[in-house]
Amino acid sequence: MSMTYPFSKRINHFVPPKQWASMRVAKELEKNSGKKVIHFEKGDYQGPDFETPDHILEATIKALKDGYVRYDPGPGLPELREAIAEEVTKRGRPTTADEVIVTAGAKQSLNMALLTFLEDGDEVIFPNPGYPPDEVWAKYARANIKHTPLTKPDWQFDVEKLEKMITPKTKLLIINTPQRPNGHLVENPEEIAELCLKHKQLMVISDEIFSHIVYDGKQHKSIAALPGMAERTIVIDTFSKTYAMTGWRIGWSVAPKPVIEKLSIFLQDTITNVAAFIQKAAYAAITGPQEWTVKKTQLLQKKRDRMITGLNSIPGIKADTPSGAFYAFPDITGTGLTSQEFTNRLIETVGVAVVAGTAFGDQGEGYVRVTYAVSDDDIDEGIRRIKQANLKA
Numbered sequence: 001m002s003m004t005y006p007f008s009k010r011i012n013h014f015v016p017p018k019q020w021a022s023m024r025v026a027k028e029l030e031k032n033s034g035k036k037v038i039h040f041e042k043g044d045y046q047g048p049d050f051e052t053p054d055h056i057l058e059a060t061i062k063a064l065k066d067g068y069v070r071y072d073p074g075p076g077l078p079e080l081r082e083a084i085a086e087e088v089t090k091r092g093r094p095t096t097a098d099e100v101i102v103t104a105g106a107k108q109s110l111n112m113a114l115l116t117f118l119e120d121g122d123e124v125i126f127p128n129p130g131y132p133p134d135e136v137w138a139k140y141a142r143a144n145i146k147h148t149p150l151t152k153p154d155w156q157f158d159v160e161k162l163e164k165m166i167t168p169k170t171k172l173l174i175i176n177t178p179q180r181p182n183g184h185l186v187e188n189p190e191e192i193a194e195l196c197l198k199h200k201q202l203m204v205i206s207d208e209i210f211s212h213i214v215y216d217g218k219q220h221k222s223i224a225a226l227p228g229m230a231e232r233t234i235v236i237d238t239f240s241k242t243y244a245m246t247g248w249r250i251g252w253s254v255a256p257k258p259v260i261e262k263l264s265i266f267l268q269d270t271i272t273n274v275a276a277f278i279q280k281a282a283y284a285a286i287t288g289p290q291e292w293t294v295k296k297t298q299l300l301q302k303k304r305d306r307m308i309t310g311l312n313s314i315p316g317i318k319a320d321t322p323s324g325a326f327y328a329f330p331d332i333t334g335t336g337l338t339s340q341e342f343t344n345r346l347i348e349t350v351g352v353a354v355v356a357g358t359a360f361g362d363q364g365e366g367y368v369r370v371t372y373a374v375s376d377d378d379i380d381e382g383i384r385r386i387k388q389a390n391l392k393a
């Protein structure tokens with residue numbers, strides 16, 4: 001074959017996602033060796049503790065039987081938009097249904113928002129560590145990416161540093177709380193909001209995908225609920241994490257009506273609409289009994305504690321206790337290994353997959369991301385195996 005494909009230069013930066021490198025290696029190892037790998041690397045739920053609730057499955061089957069199988073061009077089923085608007089209103093940002101768009105997951109919400117606002121030479125500020133897929137689209141739009149380093153050890157925005165980065169060309173600031181990859185809540189949205197309000201052109205994308213996975217009685221705070229922020233914030237959330245619906249691919253954005261109108265055209269000209277029967281499933285999820293989500297969060301809190309205690313029993317590893325999401329982000333500098341060396345060592349020698357912190361930005365050096373949305377047995381077995389690994393540099 002001699003064809004040289006005339007790819008667009010805009011995709012020169014397309015490479016297999018770094019944060020999925022461990023998953024690829026783990027899969028290969030399992031296939032070739034037949035050995036069970038402990039999967040702490042996935043950004044997903046695993047095992048029977050986290051099946052999508054039955055009432056959601058039943059609503060999906062009913063929707064299919066009721067004929068929700070046709071195109072449904074538009075920003076989403078009216079009843080679902082209404083229910084999402086109610087949920088966001090409860091977060092403190094009064095919202096109407098015409099300020100909601102239903103998307104194929106938060107990832108699509110992020111993609112559409114970035115491509116709708118950014119163009120050549122615009123600046124966008126991402127936290128470091130952060131969520132790398134966002135940057136792919138900022139680069140595609142030829143925007144200049146700036147990183148604001150979150151302060152260690154509790155991974156907070158340093159507002160003074162942030163202020164120095166903002167110029168008249170800065171259009172977007174990305175905030176993610178509870179944060180991935182480290183699980184901490186952003187503690188100072190008020191200060192960040194105050195800063196944003198000083199810059200007329202600056203919009204915020206508030207990625208709130210772990211909004212319902214917050215522990216120890218703490219509260220998720222949306223920056224969009226603060227005075228003056230609703231009109232300049234795009235709130236993004238998903239059914240993936242709240243209702244264990246990661247594979248269903250459904251999420252949403254909330255933004256002022258003129259923004260939703262543009263996003264709606266984007267949606268119609270790309271995927272037309274999220275499958276209507278999936279939207280009915282999401283409707284059942286958001287309007288149905290919420291105890292399942294509450295219980296799941298309580299269960300995750302126990303798993304968090306199990307994982308953190310386990311990690312802290314391993315020489316060279318120091319794990320703090322995050323208040324949300326389902327990741328631990330332990331400091332592994334005590335081993336003398338780099339994040340990547342540590343990651344490679346675990347998968348190659350004891351069959352435990354984690355993600356190198358550097359997959360989320362250079363501030364992640366010295367850390368690895370460990371998912372605890374797995375069975376207790378896997379947590380215990382993973383910790384036992386890590387203890388057996390030779391973690392010397």
Ligand SMILES: Cc1ncc(COP(=O)(O)O)c(C=O)c1O
Nearest residue numbers: 043105106107131180238240251
């Ligand atoms: C910070 C962050 N934003 C967005 C997403 C995408 O979520 P969704 O499954 O709704 O596309 C993820 C997925 O893990 C994430 O971690």
